[in-house]
Amino acid sequence: MTTAATLPQTLEIGRVQLRASNLDRSLAFYQNVVGLKVLRQSGREVEMTADGQHVLLVLREINSARVLRRNSAAGLYHFAILVPDRPSLGLVLRNLIDSGIHIGQGDHLVSEALYIQDPDNNGIELYRDRPRDTWKHEANGNVVMTTDPVDVDGLLAASEGLSWTGLPAGTVIGHVHFHVGDLGEAKKFYVDTLGFEQTAHYGDAAMFISAGGYHHHMGLNIWAGQGAPAAPADAAGIDYFTLLLPSILERDAVAERVRTAGYRVDEAGGVVTITDPWNIGIKLLVKL
Template identity: 35%
Template sequence: MTDTNDGDSATAASDRGGGLPPETRIGRGALRVADLDEAVAFYRDVVGLSVLDRNDGRATLGAGGAPLLVLERDADAPDRERSDAGLFHTAFRVPSRAALGEALARVREGWRLDGASDHLVSEALYLDDPEGNGVEIYRDRPREEWPRTGGGTARMATEPLDIEGVAETAGDGSDGGGVGSAALVDRAPADTDLGHVHLEVTSLSAFEAVYVDGLGFATGMSGPDVRFVAAGGYHHHLGANTWRGRTTPAGGRGLAWFEVVVPDVAALDAVRTRLDAVAAEGDAEFAVAERDDGIVVTDTDGIEVRVLTE
């Protein structure tokens, strides 16, 4: 990874009424799945989410009563093609290293781990759900420990995770069993959230036009084939990459939509203003529609992002 110059993106956002407020966060994500029962079982038993609501065609899962993931049954939707843009992974953020160790124990008990990395700012586990949707479970290090570039941006890398060190923390303070407790903790902590969403896109410049110039995220640590963008100095709320050479818009099963939550109506109006300016300049083709609680942006790759207020 190399750090891009985020001065241009910051200037562009300023020209269009400023960037996103620091309180901006990712809300819910939604997946279109063929087998709802199997998907619910995975996100409940492996990721550790609780089922908050369920009917024949839809399930909502979350932590501490807060909804984080919506699963929508669509058995007739085609499989995602290898060329389609869409989801790289949804990333569930747990509040501690002990909670990450508990997640690792659930994965080892009932699933398979595909990867594990130390990103300097965070420690992460990677796996795929039953339908091939990427999943990250991670914990952040304290912000004061994040390494920084010369420009002050959080510096990230991909290094091997001390996976056994993480495993040994399971049960530390959360189930009363002590460090390395053999008791399997079956639920993620109440303050687990959806920390970021990582997309596969066909064009990074089009991604930046919509999400940086339009929505107002700031570009952080990035490389030639990847962009990380965030609000409030976070390492990233959204990632986008072209690693697999996706060439066609999102289609079929997989990511249905995700939410960006801003703190107030003024912030939402500023997003509208910036998107209008980007549309007028013709830098990217995207659609904007109004809803009762905010707006829906369908980006260049057909990915739907819902911008809402708290």
């Protein structure tokens, strides 16, 4: 099916909200290991930031939350924090090494990435992009990505003599990546209805989609198994993420496409929330 409408090229991911089983433990992790700062706290909910202004992560504690086994349900695979440059990623690596946490890594040609897990088994990617004019494309337009070893020595050298003070200003949520129960249904929702465009695929098990030619704003995979059920509402994991759109007109157009296709759309207090087939919330916001 050809996409009837596409998302605007200026689309951005805004923030991610997670359910936490132990807020104090998660808060310490995201401050000390990841490098975010507390912007404000209300009860057992905390907004976190890199620059002291923009919220990147919200942690919401739920009582007696279950912590799921990794790759056991549809839901969050990882959310990805994009730092502005290579020295910044080098400093991230130094801090992760000092923390003693297990670190995964991958050079994806378009980016260099480090992977960790939070105390609730939520995946986190911390990465930097290579300049867009160096990205290679296949004949069909898809972005060429792979997973090679990261030049760890080069990252450490790029940050030599610099001091870690947490994630720098200019850090954003670069993309989100989900386990889904069916790639065909995911494509129907995210590509054919929302208006993302496919940018790459990994065999029959994963696809990558974006707006505006980015390598990917979203990854979608069936690594939790074909037909994987949605994560329970009382389990640690993702509540929602936000899409930042350039105008109310664009926001309403997306909401109408979703509503017409028969998916759930809620509006409250001027905020439009849509829900994907695996109960992942997406708040449509207008970038100010």
